[in-house]
Amino acid sequence: MKKVTAHDVARLAEVSQSAVSRTFTPGASVAPDTRERIEKAARKLGYRPNAIARSLITRRSRIIGLVMSYLENQFYPVVIERLCQALQQDGYHVLLFISQTEDADEVLTDILQYQVDGIVMASTSLSSALASDCQNAGIPVVLFNRVAQMGAMGAYATSSVTSQNRDGGRMVGELLLRTGHRRIAWLAGAENASTSRDREAGLRDALEAAGMPLHARAVGHYDFAEARRAVLAMFKDPANRPDALFSANDHMAIAALETLRTELGLEVPRDVSVVGFDNVPQAAWPSFHLTTVQQNIDEMVDATRNLLFDQMGGQIMARSVDVPCVLVERGTVGVRDGQAGRKPTKSRKTP
Numbered sequence: 001m002k003k004v005t006a007h008d009v010a011r012l013a014e015v016s017q018s019a020v021s022r023t024f025t026p027g028a029s030v031a032p033d034t035r036e037r038i039e040k041a042a043r044k045l046g047y048r049p050n051a052i053a054r055s056l057i058t059r060r061s062r063i064i065g066l067v068m069s070y071l072e073n074q075f076y077p078v079v080i081e082r083l084c085q086a087l088q089q090d091g092y093h094v095l096l097f098i099s100q101t102e103d104a105d106e107v108l109t110d111i112l113q114y115q116v117d118g119i120v121m122a123s124t125s126l127s128s129a130l131a132s133d134c135q136n137a138g139i140p141v142v143l144f145n146r147v148a149q150m151g152a153m154g155a156y157a158t159s160s161v162t163s164q165n166r167d168g169g170r171m172v173g174e175l176l177l178r179t180g181h182r183r184i185a186w187l188a189g190a191e192n193a194s195t196s197r198d199r200e201a202g203l204r205d206a207l208e209a210a211g212m213p214l215h216a217r218a219v220g221h222y223d224f225a226e227a228r229r230a231v232l233a234m235f236k237d238p239a240n241r242p243d244a245l246f247s248a249n250d251h252m253a254i255a256a257l258e259t260l261r262t263e264l265g266l267e268v269p270r271d272v273s274v275v276g277f278d279n280v281p282q283a284a285w286p287s288f289h290l291t292t293v294q295q296n297i298d299e300m301v302d303a304t305r306n307l308l309f310d311q312m313g314g315q316i317m318a319r320s321v322d323v324p325c326v327l328v329e330r331g332t333v334g335v336r337d338g339q340a341g342r343k344p345t346k347s348r349k350t351p
Contacts, residue, residue, distance in 0.1 A: 004045045004046055004047045004048075005047075006020045006021060006047070008045055008047065009038060009041045009042050009045060009047050010038075012041040012044065012045060013034075013037045013038045013040070013041035014037070015034060015037065015038060019034055019038065020038055020042075023035050023038045023039065024042075025091075061114070061115045061116060061117055062091055062092050062093065062117060063092065063093050063094070063095050063114065063115075063116045063117060064087055064092050064093070064094050064095070064116060064117060064118045064119070064120060064308065065094075065095050065097060065111040065114065065116040065118070065119040065120070066080070066083065066094050066095065066096050066097065066119075066120050066121075066122065067097045067098075067099055067107055067108065067111065067119065067120070067121045067122065067124050068080070068096065068097075068098060068099065068122045068123055068124065069098065069099045069123050069124050070123045070222050070251075071098065072223075072224065072251065073123070073222060073249060073250075073251040073278075073280075074250065074251060074278075074280035074281065074282055075249065075250065075251070075278040075280050075295070076122060076123065078280070078281070078297060079122060079144065079145075079297060079300075079301070080094075080096070082297055082298060082301045083120065083144075083301050083304065086301050086302070086305055087305065090305070090309075092117070095111070095114060095116065097110070097111055099124050107124075108121075108134075112134070112137065112139070116139065117139070117312055118139060118140045118141070118142070118308045118311070118312055119134065119139060119140070119141045119142070120141075120142050120144050120304060120308070121141065121142070121143050121144065121146070122143075122144040122145055122146075123144075123145060123146065123193075123222075124143075124146070140159065140307070140308055140311030140312055141158050141159065142158070142159045142160065142161060142304050142307045142308055143158055143159070143160035143161070143162075144160075144161055144162075144300065144304055145161070145162055145163070145195060145295075145300070146160060146162060146193070146194050146195065147160055147162050147194035147195075147198070147320065158318055159307045159311065159318040159319050159320065159321075160320045160321070161300050161303045161304045161307065161320075161321045161322075161323065162194070162195065162198075162300075162320075162321075162322050162323070163195075163293075163295045163296070163300070163322065163323050163324070163325040164322045164323065164324050164325055165194075165195050165198035165199045165202065165277075165322075165325070166198045166199070166201050166202040166205070167202060167324070167325065168199060168202060168277060168293040168325045168327070169198065169199035169200060169201060169202020169203040169204075169205070169206075169246075169277075169293075170202035170203070170205045170206045171202070171293065171327045172199075172202070172203060172206075172246050172275050172277075172293060172327065173202065173203040173204075173205065173206025173207055173246070174206045175275070175291075175327060175329070175333065176244045176246070176273065176275070176333070177206060177207070177210050177212065179273070179333060179334065179335045179336065180335055180336030180337075181243050181244040181273060181336055182212065182215075182243065182336070183215040183216075183240075183241070183242045183243045183244070184203070184207065184212070184214065184215050184242060184243070184244045184245075184246065185214070185215050185216035185217065185218075185234055185242035185244065185245045185246070186200055186203055186214055186216070186217045186218075186245075186246055186248075187217075187218055187219075187220050187227060187230055187231070187234075187245060187246065187247040187248060187252055187253075187256065188200060188217065188218070188219045188220065188248055189219075189220065189221065189222045189248035189249060189252070190219075190221055190222055191219060193222075193248075195248070196248040199246075199248055199277055200248070203246055215242050216234045216242050218230035218231070218233060218234050220247070220248070220252040220255070222248070222249060222251065222252065223252075224251065224252070224254075224255040225255075227247070227251075227252035227255035227256060227259075228255050228256075228258075228259045228263075231245070231255070231256045231259045231260065231264075232259060232263065232264070235260070235264055235266070235272075241272070242272060243271075243272055243273065243336060244272060244273040244274075244275070244333075245260075245272060245273070245274050245275070246275045247274070247275065247276050247277065248277060249276060249277050249278050250276035250277060250278045250279065250280045250282070250283050250290060250292055251276075251278075251280070252276070253274055253275065253276030253277075253283075253290055253292065254276070254282065254283075254288055254290065256274055257274055257288060257290070257332070260272060260274070268332050269331070269332050269333055269334030270334060273291075273332060273333040273334055274290065274291070274332045274333075275290075275291045275292060275293075275332065275333060276290050276291070276292040276293070277292060277293045277295075278292060278293070278294070278295055279292045279293065279294035279295065279328050283328075283330070284330070288332075289330045289331035289332060290330055290331075290332050291327075291328065291329050291330045291331070291332045291333045292327075292328050292330070293325050293326070293327055293328070294325060294326050294327075294328050295323070295325050296323050296324065296325065296326075299323045300323050303321040303323065307319060307321065
């Protein structure tokens with residue numbers, strides 16, 4: 001059977017072949033009546049445009065590479081959905097790669113073989129050497145939910161989009177202090193993750209302003225099982241247990257809730273308060289009803305698209321965008337009896 005070509009469609013629709021090409025090129029301008037005639041002819045002939053052939057002509061694949069890890073975290077499936085929908089509206093398609101670690105250099109080397117127009121890296125990072133390779137190849141890279149490192153000259157090596165994580169951490173610290181908590185613990189994500197570091201820094205800002213030390217700290221590596229082990233370790237001494245736990249994300253906070261309730265027999269928030277970060281859909285479920293910090297995914301996705309398109313359009317300078325976040329109060333933070341509203345007593349150093 002003879003393959004239907006754009007020339008066949010043009011002849012049936014009585015238009016030029018370039019008009020057919022523009023009709024099936026995302027973003028190209030075509031008169032509405034002309035587009036209707038061409039699409040009608042294409043349907044009649046069973047014509048399907050060849051994206052690969054078009055990419056050879058335009059030197060654009062209209063493919064964005066997306067690198068992710070920690071897919072068990074409920075935050076990132078939502079990110080994938082919103083980002084793919086937004087890019088598809090602009091005529092782009094997403095090629096997903098899964099990295100097993102925070103360092104995505106090995107995966108990124110594979111991506112470059114696919115002639116992608118841009119790369120979004122979520123919950124991953126890349127070395128400065130590979131960032132330079134991407135820049136030299138003219139392929140923009142945007143880090144999503146990670147902060148780009150500053151270069152030697154004070155400029156960002158790679159564009160990035162993140163929430164105002166330090167502000168979010170500070171809001172949680174102020175909430176816990178305002179509700180009378182005095183033994184506040186921190187459950188970190190990964191030590192090399194900028195999001196976890198910034199959220200912890202915000203918590204410590206609030207505690208320092210109140211003259212309070214951080215009561216306990218452990219690392220959950222953004223993993224459910226690791227978070228469980230970290231919580232068991234922090235709460236093993238009944239006489240010195242935290243009265244509040246702030247987790248670097250909701251995934252670990254949910255692990256903490258399950259561990260505290262089912263394995264340690266503690267009631268949340270009567271015995272201990274728990275706060276997460278992200279506001280994943282599951283956080284609002286009645287069984288969790290988790291107090292958390294909400295990241296504005298739609299605004300973060302819009303910023304990511306803008307950075308990609310600006311750089312694909314020739315704007316080379318990398319930029320970092322931070323998006324405001326908000327505290328969502330639900331049922332996992334309680335008021336400590338006799339402490340709420342009281343100004344904490346500043347800790348004194350023993351001589």
